[in-house]
Amino acid sequence: MGIVKPAEAEDTEKLVRSSSSIGTILNLLLQDRRTLAGVLSWVGIGVLVSFVVIAIFAYPLAPYDPQRIFLTPPNQPPSLQHLMGTDDLGRDLFSRMLYGARTSLEIMTIGVFLALAIGFPIGLVSGYLGGKLDRVLVLVMDSVYAFPGLLLAAMVALFLGKGVFNVGIAITVIYVPTYFRVTRNQTLSVREETYVDAARALGAGNWTVIWSYIAYNVLISIPVVFSLSAADAILTAAGLSFLGLGLERPTPDWGLDLSDAQKFLTSGVWWSSFFPGVMIIILTVGLSFLGEGLNDIVNPLLRKERA
Amino acid sequence: MPKQGSLLAYTVSRLILALPTLLVLLTVLFLVLRILPGDPISALEAGRRSTRDIAADKARLGLNLPWWVQYPVYLSQVFSGNFGTSLGQIYLGQPVLQVILQKLPATIELATGAMLVATLVGVGTGIIAGSRRDRPPDIVVRLYGSIIWVIPVFWLGLMLQLVFAVGLHWFPPNLRYEPDPVFFPPPSHLTGLYTLDSLLEGRIDKLAISLAHLALPSLTLGLVLSGFFTRTVRANLLRTINSDYVEAARARGIRERYIVYRYAFRNALIPVVTILGLQFAILFAGAVLTERTFSWDGMGTLLLTSIDSRDYPMIQGTVIVYAIIIVAISVVIDVINGFIDPRVRY
């Protein structure tokens, strides 16, 4: 710290640092715990991890089968027996919320990871090679990016049909341009940096250059985008379900449950709309915090490396 | 340098530049609407043996032809505004474009209202946060900014409906206008925008009714959108407040008031205009959900109705019109940007 090394030493340090970019971020996270960005990030991580745990252990955690219909009068308010009450069919809302986390995370995981898997390499190639291919790809991706995501997803979901996997695919379509843009822009700026030139001069092949330097550097900014697009993906999936294009009843799904319950809201049955909404909000806010926090942490990092 | 001439030239050049974007978007939609599902009509009918004769519908819509034949026909249909006639029960036989144009004003009105709310709230909170960095108002606003955009718009709509329409009776709960056309005759149909039509008619009472109905949907959509503005304005303001020209202006002894407005705010708000175009994409997506919550009879509702009645020509037409609007808005935004930012026209 504080000691400026000769130029070569600095570059070496960058190379070393870049090879463990995720670790770098986590280290910074541990360092910056007390700043707003750090607090936000840790809250986000906490939320995400708890929801992942809920999703995995939905079976042992849930008191009842989420599809079991209790033959007591439906729309029971929260009680000890039904922590979040029951819905309009007399199903235990708490169990449905837990299983709903699984549905949401499944959709989000499929959608966002596929988008990453597609958008990242295309962006990498496009940004690194440049030229006509790059211009065409940018035009296509920007066009898709400019189109209302939910509508595009709705179209895809409409023609693919309902179900977790299909909704995941529909969501993929929206976020491919996002990952493409991020990857390409990062690649473009990292490409200009001396250490890539230096590596090239050392006789590394084009692909080696891409993979060993650019890819890792780009990966630093991916967690930010990932958190934000995951939050957005969950919202989009909920929106699709709300519009009746997402999942088939009686799959436990927050969006679908909310859509089915909202009609009772004005008659005092608040819990069946409240809890699905709250679940969506907690998860998305968690992811949003994580994204915001990471952004504050990663951006200076990128700037520093760029400087 | 003559300003007017160059702005016109800039506008024209932007229009020309918009063409490839539109073409690409139309091609992407062509893929999604026709190629990916293989056979969209059968996909829509998804397993049911339909009321409608699938083969006949496909022949009628030209969907039985190979894609390289369909594609030019599709483009010529789009550019001539001929989207065919509805196959759904509700608008059966009516020209698709005609139906869409009936619904379009409602969506434009909602979008405008929402954008207004988003801009006012977003810019306001952004300025509060940006000019009080790391102080409590900034932290509150930053939390607002990262929470509000992930609140499901339909959920927010429900809550606002519950509080302001059912609870407090401040605003009507849904629809674009009072459902009783005898007591509350809607404004005559000139533009289809109820607020504008009321003004053109010179009827303040009608304007008030239209605005009251517009309030909750706009607020719902606008608030959700405002988060993005909040964050952008804040970030930009932090950048401009610490910028070199602000420091230089201060060194020249310019009044602090002017520095804040002429230097920091104006420069901070310009990038906001630039990103406005992309916000419309989010806006229209949110509008579909908002329209549903508030029984707002616009394009979103039309799209959902068409999906319900598996009205392929209407679905296709609606989605394409959305695409055209998006591209048109991006051109308008660019031109506005060129008008207010002297650097752009070069």
Add this chain to the structure above:
Amino acid sequence: MLSRTVILAIVVIVILAVGIGAAVVLLRPAPAASITLWYNSTGHYGDTEPAVAQLIKAQIEATGKVTVNLQSEDWASYRADFAKGNLPFFLLGWYPDYFDTDDYVSPFYSTAGAQSEGAFYTNATMDKWITNETASVDPTVRGAYFQQLQTQSAKDVPYIPLWTTNAHVVYDSDITGVFLHPVVFKYFIMNKPGFDHITVGTTDSPTSFDPALAYDYFSTNIINQVFDTLLVYEPTNGTLLPGLAAQVPTVGNGISADGKTYTFQLRPGLTFTDGSSLNATTVKRAIQRVISLNLQGSAEFLLEQVAALGKTPTIDTPNCPGPCTTIVFHLLQPVGLFNQIMAFSVAAPVPWWYNQTGAQQDVVNGNVKVTGDGPYSLTSLTSNQQYVLQKNTNYYNPGLYSAFGIPTIPILSKIIINRYSDSSSLKLAIQTHQINMAYRTLNPTDLTALQGSAASLNLKVDIGTSPQIRFLVFNVKTAPFNDVRVRQAIAYAVDRSSIVSNVFHGFAVTLYSMVPPGFFGPDYSSPVFQTAYGSSPDVAKATSLFSAASLAISLSMFQTDALERNWL
């Protein structure tokens, strides 16, 4: 470094989560045999339908033998699809067209009726019993036939009766003349002091306002405000009054002794609201039009078969040209309830210019082309949005109900009907007094809430018994439902009381026969499904029947898969 461990732990957890998540998605067990249950998604029966469908799904799946997919579509498509035989297994409702027990039998168990219900059930014996039953006016004879019909229906199970709903309407407490009439909800006898119009909200949507096509509650109810029929009903019950006809035919006075000839005398000088004439030839032409068009899903069979007018009806207009007021129907066989059918919308005369080659379009080039002779005319129609009924100032019979304390009809000069996309919007609208009346359909939860707050909101909530029945329909021509054992298995599996309590909170009554108990005249209803399948579900019996029919089910599986596109 400790932080490294923490980092590692987090990374491992995340990777595990992703992996397990993927495994859960990909390794889900494939379902066994599957059937598809269809329901309407756009509020024709209110928004309780998804709940009902899910409940039935759960009940059938309790057998462990089949999985039930749920599919939904909008009402207009649904209506058209089941009439074409495209829906193999679906939820439906029935609202009577005329006041006779026959209206719960012919439409379902006659070959022609079953076709328009999408069941495609045909049983020659049933057809014969129905013919005999309609021909007779003797309660004992008819009772015997109705018993046989119902008993057989429980064996063949083309339909499974489930429940009867309660009718409900919520309205401003100062509106008078609101009555939940079993057939026609009459706007033209309503009044709201100090107002010349009311606005009504509904979640229903019409299919068509052409009497030759319309055969759903909302459409026919509007037709009944806009078109008068030869005979009409009293304000509050099912007694017939003269409408376009000067009197109700009775035996000896209009009805021949053999019951095969019906003579009606039209009132003189009738016209449609557009000025075109309405005389005996108009009536004849309208009836012939319905039968010759024979539109899919229409009530044509009521005229052709139930009213025994046949494919080419013999209708005389003896004093045409001239006064042209006499119309004589020659039936193929005696029909005891011919008068009732003449009071149903399908028999409403339409102007001569109505499309003779297909259904009349409601709107042509932006002009409303629904022209009738009733107390109201439909002056404005915005598809799926707003329907405006305007007082017909030249209404021929304003004193129709003067004997019932209603000196002139219609009273209100305008009825504005707004469509809401769902029951919660409708409830909000009535709750905030945006509309004066909500008629069809609020969900039971909202209804309870509104009942509780009616007084403070200045609203009235009327809940009455409804002649509407709700049931499941099998398209008996489609596998696996062409196997009667599958239908019977489902009849064993369904649990009516759980639907009534869980979905309708008691605003409904379990139903064990397509003929609901206690509505019209002599009670011919017999709870045959209770007798045959018990009053609570019998999962064991259902399971064994499903097993017996398993071959059929696996066949149908194959078929469904071929129809459904399978992505990835």
Add this chain to the structure above:
Amino acid sequence: MDPMLQVQDLSVHYKTRRGFVRALEELRLDAIQGETVGVVGETGSGKSTLGKAILGILPAGTQVDGKILFRGRDLTQLSNQMYRRLRGEEIALIFQDPMTRLNPLMTIMDHFVEEIRDHESVSADEARRRAREALVSMGIHESRIKNYPHEFSGGMRQRIMIALAIVLKPSLLIADEPTTSLDVIVESQILGILQDLKRAYSMSLLLITHNLGIVAEVCDRVAVLYAGKLVELGPVRDIFRKPLHPYTQGLLSSIIHLETKELHSIEGSPPNMIAPPSGCRFHPRCPYAQSICVERLPPLVEFEPGHFAACHFGDKFL
């Protein structure tokens, strides 16, 4: 003659997340009317801070101690309003990077009119006239006054910045590396302009630079800063001939001497300004450092008349 500007024991500490950055420590400096004082030092030595401190435009939260006397008034005690009026009117500052110092949304004319009318109650026409005059005096054609900043080259923008700085005829001009970002030809133009101006208006000039060549050419006296401390102050000739502080010696030898063509550089890197080295701040890099240098801070001593240095061994280099 009384000094126009007297900086007495000025300390400036910036607040950052990691602690206080001690940008200036107990600085003393003065300038009389018409004098050109050069301020030299490495990047981060606090020389830019000095300019901003005099103008009172340091970021909010910065800790400032000491006195800045301008014509006898202590600027640090001025009200915001008074201070604002003083800026531009009596003391003007020219920045290093002209490219980013103008508001991109305002025309050049707007900048001038705004500045003139914020300080003097003159008509808009009068303000415009003076704006044109100032611009023309910098050799820019008046037709370009309606243009926006992005339409000018770097050299032209620096001339505009100078025009903006002198349009109110201040008596002290602080030029913070005015030519660093410009090419050599433009640099000499700008320096020429500054010289002319100084003569024409008999202004004092505080020239902040790292370029000793410029100092030699333009300045009357020079102050050398190291790590926020004044290490040497004196007439240009004395210092160039006889640098008393090892740091100044290092600086001077790092200029390429035309005769020897040798380039010396100072070993090591600038110190951490949050926790500066103890004693003499230069000791970690000083070839002559002794234990006393680590333990005790050397006082500023006048070794020759008017020639001050802060080195324990200053007399050894006399």
